[in-house]
Amino acid sequence: MKILFIYTYLISGLVGCFDVTGYTGGTVIIFCNHQKLGQNDKYFCKEGINPNTLKDCVIIKHNQTPNIVSHKDSRIALVDTPNILTVFHKELSLQDSGSYKCGASSLWNIDLNLKVNTDPCCMSPRTVTGFLGDTVTISCSYPEEFLEHLKYFFKKNGEHFTQLIRTTESQRDRFSISDDRSSKAVIVNLRDVREEDAGIYYCGAGIVGTTASYYSLFPEIELQVTVAQASSVIIPVSVCMTLLLIGGSALIFYKLRDCIRKRNDTTNCDYENEPPENQNHMRMSPQFQNMDLRTKQLHSAYQQLEPSSRERDSLYLNLQNNSN
Template identity: 45%
Template sequence: MKTLLIFTFFLISGPVGCFDVIGYMGRIVKIYCKHQQYGQNEKYFCKKGTDECINVQRENTWVHKERVSLYNSNQDFTVIYKNLSLQDSGSYQCGETGRWGNDVELKVKRGPICSCPSAVTGFLGETLTINCSSPEEFKSNAKSFHKLNGQVVTKVINRTWSQINRFSMSEDSEVVSVKIRDVKEEDKGDYYCAAWNSEKLVSYFSYYTSIQLQVTVTSPATTTPSGEYSSKHSVCPSFIVIITVCVCVALLLISVSALIFFTLRHKKTQDSAFMNRQCGANHANMDMDLVYQNLKPNKNQSVSIYESLDPITTEPESEY
């Protein structure tokens, strides 16, 4: 493979252009390569200095290899590079074997937007509005809205096509707004907002925002005054899951703590009531003992009284 690539590069004739392509981590770039000497030979896309290559020979045919897909037409060939990582940055070449080649410098950036798709829910029969904030690098570039179909992304609408069927689009330098009327089940899927950058020999779409659209029949709890939903404040699903789990754990801990507190309090109340009953019983017993002792006859006192009542026999005898 390496020998073939070296042989291929040495057989390239004509000028070789160099172009910068900007992509974002977790997103997609779609590159169009063309040349004045475009012919029928095999087309290739290779990372320079490595053996990472993918080739396509037949026209109007897609070839897929891991995260890279090629399509060969009779005018240019298309390269789709999906799920970009920072390690994908580097020098590439797209071209035609033995005829021409264009050098491409791929620059993968983190971007100001989270790498996970924004979750958006659409409701059957209603109107949905999706807003995408534009990166600083592409504020002056033309924007468009695309949908992922299998391994290929296809354009749905752009500013030139201001309205197509149920889709309409408007944009300014900072925000792209796409409105979907009469939402249907078939609308669910993965969508992207993209910026277009056109050069003479190399042009590309940079897909900077990913939207995961879900469709349901349940009516929304809250909507905007116009009955629309905006994805501008959408949150990554992983973040939502983390928040939900944290809230559930906090509620569980509060419930357990409250249960333990009330259990201990109830036990303490029962113990206090029991002690009060014991003390009351003891006081009652003591009072009964005192009453009994007061009512018990004194034998010595009775004898004394009896003795005081005996007749004094010596006194009459003395008179006699």
């Protein structure tokens, strides 16, 4: 939906002088209201040095199709719709300041005073990159003069400007907007970025007067849409893998240290790591494991305790002698 057909409520008044403020590098969209019906040629001219002389006129013929005429340097264009003559003046410079007239022959005219200022906030175009499927944030600074006015966000389509959202609403479709007056900045968020979102955008302020109205747009913002770089996915995965490796190595280190500490215990590390059903069976000492129960041969330590021997232990003899 083009702004030419949705802002008729901004226009009021028939004659008079109307002040318009623009900024170097920016654009102004001026709405000249008229109630003179009929087929007439329309014009937008800059006043010359001599009174009642006009120069640099852009004229639109009533029978011209389509009703769009651009200036020779393509910076000025007119669009004629019922009751409204709309003037687009882009790429403003300080030399564009001056007095202008918009009207239709001698039937009606409106005097305009265009003043072009320079402000650090609005000096040059810039580029913003958005990634497919992500949310991109576009921030626009604005001059102190427009602090109390409504702010708008536009996309340029040929000679037309489509209004996407304004500060009287917090969200529209995939767009959301806020006005941070403390820092004099408009913040626009566009979610779920798509390829068709690439293009030229403008932030602006709307001014309503008694004889005309206008938008002052700040330098253009080019939105470039691209696919997210693979490195943005690989890096987090690499970090996670590294942390897992470090954690695994630390776990193995502490496990081995516990095993070393328990070597002298009766329950060694191998036994500790066996399943519960196997831990119920005790292991025999190697010296007992070597015994063959089917033979009559006994361990040397027990062979010394021969029951059939008639020799008595000396300790036993001493006890016997002292028993009485």
